[in-house]
Amino acid sequence: MSSGIKDRIFLDASRAFPPAGGISSEDLQALAPALDAARRSLIEEAESADADRRTTTGCGPMTDCVPGGIAFFELPDRMLEHYHEDSGSSELGRMLKRSHRLREQVDRVAVLGLDGSHLAAKALMHACCEPHFNELNRGERGSRPRVYFHDRSFDNDSVQGLLKLLRAGWPASRLEDRWALMPIGGSAGASLTASALHPLLVALRIACGENPQQLADLVIPIGGGPLSEFADSLRCAERFEIPEGLAPSCSAFSAAGLLPLAILGVNVVRLLEGAVAMNETFRTAPLLENPVLSYAGTSQLWRDRSGERLRVLSVWSEALEAAGQWYDHLLAESLGGWVLGSRARRSFGRSPHASPPEAETPAGLTVDWIVEQCRTDPLEFGQAVTLWERTHLPKATTLPGALATAIAVTQQTRFAGGVPAVAIRLPDTREYALGQLLQLLMLATALEQRMMMRPPAYGKVR
Numbered sequence: 001m002s003s004g005i006k007d008r009i010f011l012d013a014s015r016a017f018p019p020a021g022g023i024s025s026e027d028l029q030a031l032a033p034a035l036d037a038a039r040r041s042l043i044e045e046a047e048s049a050d051a052d053r054r055t056t057t058g059c060g061p062m063t064d065c066v067p068g069g070i071a072f073f074e075l076p077d078r079m080l081e082h083y084h085e086d087s088g089s090s091e092l093g094r095m096l097k098r099s100h101r102l103r104e105q106v107d108r109v110a111v112l113g114l115d116g117s118h119l120a121a122k123a124l125m126h127a128c129c130e131p132h133f134n135e136l137n138r139g140e141r142g143s144r145p146r147v148y149f150h151d152r153s154f155d156n157d158s159v160q161g162l163l164k165l166l167r168a169g170w171p172a173s174r175l176e177d178r179w180a181l182m183p184i185g186g187s188a189g190a191s192l193t194a195s196a197l198h199p200l201l202v203a204l205r206i207a208c209g210e211n212p213q214q215l216a217d218l219v220i221p222i223g224g225g226p227l228s229e230f231a232d233s234l235r236c237a238e239r240f241e242i243p244e245g246l247a248p249s250c251s252a253f254s255a256a257g258l259l260p261l262a263i264l265g266v267n268v269v270r271l272l273e274g275a276v277a278m279n280e281t282f283r284t285a286p287l288l289e290n291p292v293l294s295y296a297g298t299s300q301l302w303r304d305r306s307g308e309r310l311r312v313l314s315v316w317s318e319a320l321e322a323a324g325q326w327y328d329h330l331l332a333e334s335l336g337g338w339v340l341g342s343r344a345r346r347s348f349g350r351s352p353h354a355s356p357p358e359a360e361t362p363a364g365l366t367v368d369w370i371v372e373q374c375r376t377d378p379l380e381f382g383q384a385v386t387l388w389e390r391t392h393l394p395k396a397t398t399l400p401g402a403l404a405t406a407i408a409v410t411q412q413t414r415f416a417g418g419v420p421a422v423a424i425r426l427p428d429t430r431e432y433a434l435g436q437l438l439q440l441l442m443l444a445t446a447l448e449q450r451m452m453m454r455p456p457a458y459g460k461v462r
Contacts, residue, residue: 274435
């Protein structure tokens with residue numbers, strides 16, 4: 001499916017350099033040679049690794065013999081390439097077939113995240129699926145299973161709560177009571193993996209009526225290391241790998257991200273197409289037309305000039321809040337330490353026409369995530385039911401209109417106060433836009449890693 005300009009996400013850096021900030025768009029342009037050098041370095045490293053992968057014994061079509069940090073880069077391209085070459089036996093084809101079969105087998109899937117590799121799938125479920133998806137009945141879900149994401153946890157109450165949701169404790173005779181277990185993670189240790197798996201595995205064995213063959217069919221491991229040894233011991237009917245060298249936070253376009261989403265009915269092909277489109281833009285577009293370069297450059301310039309590591313993420317759509325958690329994990333894993341602070345929808349606590357108090361003005365570079373088009377029909381503000389509403393309802397005629405006003409007022413107030421900000425604008429929360437978003441953020445973070453190795457080009461802001 002082809003896509004036009006209206007389907008592309010857009011980076012708005014017009015408020016990145018307020019007058020009081022002491023830096024300018026010209027400074028970003030001056031950083032262009034360093035950004036371009038970092039881009040060439042990343043591309044050449046990936047191309048070299050790909051050439052080695054094709055000639056090295058033991059590196060199959062979906063194996064990443066790639067240095068850590070860039071293994072994610074060309075993964076969407078290869079996933080789609082192999083799928084179009086052979087949809088049946090390709091990695092993506094296998095995932096799609098397994099997801100269809102699982103929908104016929106169970107009504108619930110417990111996804112156990114062992115090392116953070118599941119966070120992108122969790123984020124994309126919240127962004128792509130109906131709000132409160134798991135609360136809908138099976139017909140409203142299109143016969144797709146409920147999916148519960150659970151981090152590795154030694155919190156007894158949390159694990160017990162999940163077991164109640166899975167209706168664990170007795171043999172499951174009806175489809176509505178059947179469930180499957182999907183442990184995900186390639187880097188967790190053996191002891192942690194065993195401890196996290198055990199309570200769920202015991203419950204699933206009971207649900208399977210102590211049938212070892214059925215148990216092996218309803219456990220779908222994704223990952224290597226101890227999880228691979230576990231799959232061997234259980235004789236799992238099917239398993240999937242996470243490519244070698246792929247950091248947990250960069251696993252969105254591997255089986256760790258794609259298989260749970262395919263079970264939910266998310267269009268994973270379209271998701272990959274969005275990531276591939278962002279890769280192409282990254283490879284070819286000049287600085288001001290390249291959201292990856294512009295975002296990485298703005299972040300690095302702010303760090304150079306101000307000495308600030310902090311970024312404040314302002315998420316203006318509830319669908320993207322879980323994606324913010326994933327991004328927090330990506331930054332911490334890739335850049336180290338505490339980078340991201342969260343101030344979600346700061347203007348919601350007051351009239352959208354009011355200026356934020358100075359005490360609420362965040363320090364650091366603010367990053368707005370804004371969705372231009374809601375998925376459902378806009379709710380209109382009709383005739384007021386009470387006099388109080390007549391006084392306090394905003395001038396906008398719809399709920400999205402009120403949100404747009406709140407965003408504009410907040411952005412202008414921050415700019416006037418000297419707070420630098422960039423906005424990533426998504427046309428919608430469909431798969432193509434989200435594939436672009438995740439790949440943009442992973443690429444920009446990889447560039448920042450390279451840029452941090454160079455000496456600052458500018459002095460600090462005084």
